[in-house]
Amino acid sequence: xxxxxxxxAWINLLNDFYGQLLxxxxxxxxELYYGQNLSLGEIASEFKVTRQAVHDTLKRAxxxxxxxxxxxxxVEKFNNERNKLTTAAVLLDEYSSTCKDGRVLRAREIxxxxxxxxxK
Numbered sequence: 001x002x003x004x005x006x007x008x009a010w011i012n013l014l015n016d017f018y019g020q021l022l023x024x025x026x027x028x029x030x031e032l033y034y035g036q037n038l039s040l041g042e043i044a045s046e047f048k049v050t051r052q053a054v055h056d057t058l059k060r061a062x063x064x065x066x067x068x069x070x071x072x073x074x075v076e077k078f079n080n081e082r083n084k085l086t087t088a089a090v091l092l093d094e095y096s097s098t099c100k101d102g103r104v105l106r107a108r109e110i111x112x113x114x115x116x117x118x119x120k
Contacts, residue, residue: 008034014065017074026061033058082118085111 015030022030025047032038032046033054040051040058047054069075092108 011062011065013075014069017078018065018068018072021068022061022064026057026064029054029057030061078118082115085115085118089115 011030011034015034019027019030028047029043032043033040038046040054043054044051089108089111092104092111096104096108
């Protein structure tokens with residue numbers, strides 16, 4: 001079950017970064033299947049196509065998203081930057097516990113704001 005959740009989270013993350021590069025139909029199917037958890041049959045009924053057509057469209061869209069990530073690495077870069085920001089925040093927390101310099105506290109506040117935006 002955890003593997004399925006990881007796949008869904010990964011596909012949703014790829015879709016956040018590259019979804020606008022998909023066709024409108026692919027975007028719709030991705031949103032309904034991964035975002036709203038509709039079944040293949042429900043999507044097929046709504047669009048008056050076969051379940052196989054929905055399945056094929058989703059698989060093609062997923063492959064395109066993976067291909068974009070292989071070429072552009074935007075998600076990888078995003079994750080690396082987020083990890084570095086988190087590490088910097090922890091280091092500032094450790095330092096600010098012994099030092100009450102207002103600049104350090106302000107730097108930590110700025111990092112917190114950035115991390116809050118990134119994690120939304």
